[in-house]
Amino acid sequence: MTPALRLSGIVHRFGATVALDGASLEVRPGEVHALLGENGAGKSTLLGILGGLLEPRSGTMDVDGSPYAPRSPRDARDHGIALIHQELSLFPLLSVAENVLMGNEPSRRGLWDRREARRLTQAVLAEFGHPEIDPDATVGRLAIGARQVVEICRAIAARARVVLMDEPTSSLPRGDVDRLFATIGRLSAAGVAVVYISHFLEETRAVASAFTVLRDGRTVATGALSSVTNDQLIALMVGRTVGELFPHREGRPGGEAVLEVAGLTAPGLRDASFALRGGEVLGVFGLMGSGRTEMVRALYGLSRPAAGRVSVARRERPLGAPPARRLADGLGYLSEDRKGEGLAIPLSVADNVTATRLRSCSRRGILDPVLQRRQSAERADELKVRMRDPGQAVRTLSGGNQQKIAFARLVHQDASVLLLDEPTRGVDVGSKAQIYEAIARAAAAGKGVLMVSSYLPELLGVCDRLAVMSRGRLGPARPVAEWTPESVLEAAIGA
Amino acid sequence: MRSERRQRVLRLGPFVGLLLVVGFFAVASGAPERYLSANNLRVVLAQTVIVAIGAIGMTLVIVGGGIDLAVGSTIALTGVLCALAVRDGFSPVLGVLAAVLTGGVVGLVSGLAITRLRVVPFIATLGMLGVARGTAKWLASQTTVNAPATWIGELAVTFPPAPWMLFAPGVWITLALAVLMAFVLRRTVFGRRVFALGSSEAAARACGIAIDRLKLAIYGTAGLFFGLAGVMQMSRLRQGDPTVAAGTELDVIAAVVIGGGSLNGGEGSIAGSMVGALVMAFLRNGSQQMGWPTYVQEILIGVIIVAAVAVDRWRHAQGEGE
Numbered sequence: 077m078t079p080a081l082r083l084s085g086i087v088h089r090f091g092a093t094v095a096l097d098g099a100s101l102e103v104r105p106g107e108v109h110a111l112l113g114e115n116g117a118g119k120s121t122l123l124g125i126l127g128g129l130l131e132p133r134s135g136t137m138d139v140d141g142s143p144y145a146p147r148s149p150r151d152a153r154d155h156g157i158a159l160i161h162q163e164l165s166l167f168p169l170l171s172v173a174e175n176v177l178m179g180n181e182p183s184r185r186g187l188w189d190r191r192e193a194r195r196l197t198q199a200v201l202a203e204f205g206h207p208e209i210d211p212d213a214t215v216g217r218l219a220i221g222a223r224q225v226v227e228i229c230r231a232i233a234a235r236a237r238v239v240l241m242d243e244p245t246s247s248l249p250r251g252d253v254d255r256l257f258a259t260i261g262r263l264s265a266a267g268v269a270v271v272y273i274s275h276f277l278e279e280t281r282a283v284a285s286a287f288t289v290l291r292d293g294r295t296v297a298t299g300a301l302s303s304v305t306n307d308q309l310i311a312l313m314v315g316r317t318v319g320e321l322f323p324h325r326e327g328r329p330g331g332e333a334v335l336e337v338a339g340l341t342a343p344g345l346r347d348a349s350f351a352l353r354g355g356e357v358l359g360v361f362g363l364m365g366s367g368r369t370e371m372v373r374a375l376y377g378l379s380r381p382a383a384g385r386v387s388v389a390r391r392e393r394p395l396g397a398p399p400a401r402r403l404a405d406g407l408g409y410l411s412e413d414r415k416g417e418g419l420a421i422p423l424s425v426a427d428n429v430t431a432t433r434l435r436s437c438s439r440r441g442i443l444d445p446v447l448q449r450r451q452s453a454e455r456a457d458e459l460k461v462r463m464r465d466p467g468q469a470v471r472t473l474s475g476g477n478q479q480k481i482a483f484a485r486l487v488h489q490d491a492s493v494l495l496l497d498e499p500t501r502g503v504d505v506g507s508k509a510q511i512y513e514a515i516a517r518a519a520a521a522g523k524g525v526l527m528v529s530s531y532l533p534e535l536l537g538v539c540d541r542l543a544v545m546s547r548g549r550l551g552p553a554r555p556v557a558e559w560t561p562e563s564v565l566e567a568a569i570g571a
Numbered sequence: 572m573r574s575e576r577r578q579r580v581l582r583l584g585p586f587v588g589l590l591l592v593v594g595f596f597a598v599a600s601g602a603p604e605r606y607l608s609a610n611n612l613r614v615v616l617a618q619t620v621i622v623a624i625g626a627i628g629m630t631l632v633i634v635g636g637g638i639d640l641a642v643g644s645t646i647a648l649t650g651v652l653c654a655l656a657v658r659d660g661f662s663p664v665l666g667v668l669a670a671v672l673t674g675g676v677v678g679l680v681s682g683l684a685i686t687r688l689r690v691v692p693f694i695a696t697l698g699m700l701g702v703a704r705g706t707a708k709w710l711a712s713q714t715t716v717n718a719p720a721t722w723i724g725e726l727a728v729t730f731p732p733a734p735w736m737l738f739a740p741g742v743w744i745t746l747a748l749a750v751l752m753a754f755v756l757r758r759t760v761f762g763r764r765v766f767a768l769g770s771s772e773a774a775a776r777a778c779g780i781a782i783d784r785l786k787l788a789i790y791g792t793a794g795l796f797f798g799l800a801g802v803m804q805m806s807r808l809r810q811g812d813p814t815v816a817a818g819t820e821l822d823v824i825a826a827v828v829i830g831g832g833s834l835n836g837g838e839g840s841i842a843g844s845m846v847g848a849l850v851m852a853f854l855r856n857g858s859q860q861m862g863w864p865t866y867v868q869e870i871l872i873g874v875i876i877v878a879a880v881a882v883d884r885w886r887h888a889q890g891e892g893e
Contacts, residue, residue, distance in 0.1 A: 167775075168770060
């Protein structure tokens with residue numbers, strides 16, 4: 077059978093960084109093919125080349141047996157290839173129908189055919205199991221899960237023969253993940269080839285049949301998913317056998333309470349209470365929209381709490397104080413939105429790492445750049461950041477390394493309470509392990525860590541105690557040993 | 572649903588602002604019958620024509636996420652060209668055509684600088700501001716160009732040549748073009764792509780839209796409007812003046828912004844921009860009638876621009892709070 081897609085010897089460079097160094101990939105029609113690898117392995121670059129966003133240095137590509145060299149995303153689409161992006165690429169101010177059909181508009185003599193657009197969009201939404209989304213609704217007013225649905229519907233509407241999905245489930249609630257898998261099944265049954273990138277191996281197994289592993293820009297393995305174990309896959313991705321993903325943590329915390337919260341109420345959050353001790357990692361699990369992010373934001377002063385009491389280091393602090401005050405109180409915050417809020421990505425590693433404590437490397441308000449670079453290099457080394465030098469722009473780092481820089485800033489800040497919102501979102505296995513180690517180190521140094529996540533295995537692996545958030549309410553925190561994955565999910569769904 | 576309705580009401584903000592301005596001066600002048608008279612309306616509308624036509628083109632540019640600072644000098648350049656053509660014996664039709672097309676070419680050149688040289692629109696059109704102004708002075712030999720009287724001179728006069736017209740022909744032309752462009756922006760594939768480009772250029776590119784060609788079309792089309800504004804300018808002066816309309820781009824941008832256009836792109840409407848142009852025209856006219864010095868007008872217009880955008884931001888915050 078002619079492969080739907082065949083790539084071989086693909087090479088691509090960003091400046092001096094070699095992103096792809098002889099990658100190959102072969103996907104048959106109707107196959108769901110998982111593309112695996114650590115962040116920075118070149119997966120997104122490969123999809124970018126396939127989608128016509130990037131041009132490879134060398135290598136050959138075939139689609140349905142004929143040579144393929146897209147010059148633009150439009151060209152790629154004309155060859156039946158659709159790319160669903162890792163970062164949402166929607167028009168927030170336009171309607172659902174306009175978002176789904178943009179670039180592919182139903183028109184009569186240049187006039188946008190509204191009725192036809194409505195009909196087509198409704199059909200696609202119904203096909204994806206979301207008939208409740210109004211084609212005329214403004215996308216910016218939809219919930220984030222619904223937005224991703226719109227994004228996926230765009231590829232369905234384009235009737236692509238090869239669909240490239242770059243972490244499509246990273247912002248989807250569970251029900252939508254199931255719907256997405258059902259849709260992928262339908263696409264595959266119709267002979268559409270799907271290339272699927274995800275960091276969740278369990279999820280990958282549920283949807284894909286074949287796999288290709290990229291490491292350092294090269295294809296290192298390919299085959300049927302049923303023939304390998306998860307441990308083997310991880311070993312292939314990391315290039316070494318990983319021992320424990322989660323760090324071994326010594327001793328149980330018995331420190332003073334560093335953060336006490338009573339009756340905290342804010343938009344999307346009702347009456348949350350808990351106490352966090354020094355040396356402790358307290359996990360909060362919640363589904364999307366459960367209020368988990370809202371709680372952290374309210375604590376850090378990014379939204380205005382309506383009621384409640386917050387004490388840091390046994391002293392009550394004014395409610396609704398701005399982040400600058402919270403920072404001075406000793407709170408550190410890691411945002412779930414790395415590029416939008418977590419980092420200043422055009423700035424250097426040094427600027428980012430030292431941003432919350434520039435006093436450490438300045439005298440009388442004048443910055444000492446040599447000292448700044450040295451300090452940030454030390455922090456980056458602790459987290460094993462892969463970079464050339466501290467003057468490098470954060471933008472040029474891979475996602476996992478960017479996240480480590482965001483964490484390094486909290487370390488540099490020397491915060492006594494670390495508020496971590498999805499600290500390993502969109503991060504490869506290797507970086508995950510290093511971030512877990514850094515969390516363990518912070519706890520060992522007597523810091524209190526509040527870790528919010530929607531990835532249950534890491535909470536169970538890293539935390540001392542765990543509380544579950546559901547519909548804006550925070551449940552009681554219990555030792556991790558008392559939870560099972562089932563009991564956590566039950567509490568999260570609010571059954 | 573209620574929030575949608577509230578959004579719609581809030582979107583009427585510029586219209587409410589216009590009514591407030593008109594109402595205020597009608598009362599404050601102590602002679603509402605004179606301020607609201609047909610004659611005064613003719614004066615205001617005839618004065619608005621240049622900024623309003625410019626604002627139609629600028630709405631396109633701003634909705635598409637760009638900016639054009641060369642409006643004033645394009646008006647001067649095309650006005651001079653029109654006057655030169657008529658002076659040298661070409662028919663007025665050719666003069667108008669030359670001016671409008673030159674405006675389009677100026678816009679295209681800015682567009683080329685933006686798409687081919689990858690210069691941001693602010694800088695590309697800032698450069699064009701100088702180039703067009705200099706070219707206008709060069710062509711006019713640094714002085715005004717007197718042209719014989721033709722029908723061009725009647726386009727933007729305060730009192731129309733025939734009473735049945737009610738308003739100057741330029742006013743009707745502006746209205747017709749505004750309706751046309753509003754339709755283009757709302758209902759054509761081109762218009763929706765302009766909104767898409769302004770909302771998110773990366774997403775528009777990923778959707779397979781030919782970004783560079785779209786930008787050229789936007790700046791070129793906008794340039795046609797700036798060229799027509801130049802004809803209106805020449806009509807009002809009845810001569811080509813290479814130094815005229817300095818700073819008009821700021822009035823034009825202000826009209827779009829008061830009317831709800833966002834400099835971040837993706838937002839704006841022709842109707843809003845027209846109202847924005849009228850707000851400024853009624854304010855100027857009212858201040859004159861009150862005998863206020865021009866600096867008061869300038870301060871007031873400055874305050875209104877900021878207030879209009881502040882109200883707009885507030886409206887957005889309301890919308891997001893749902």
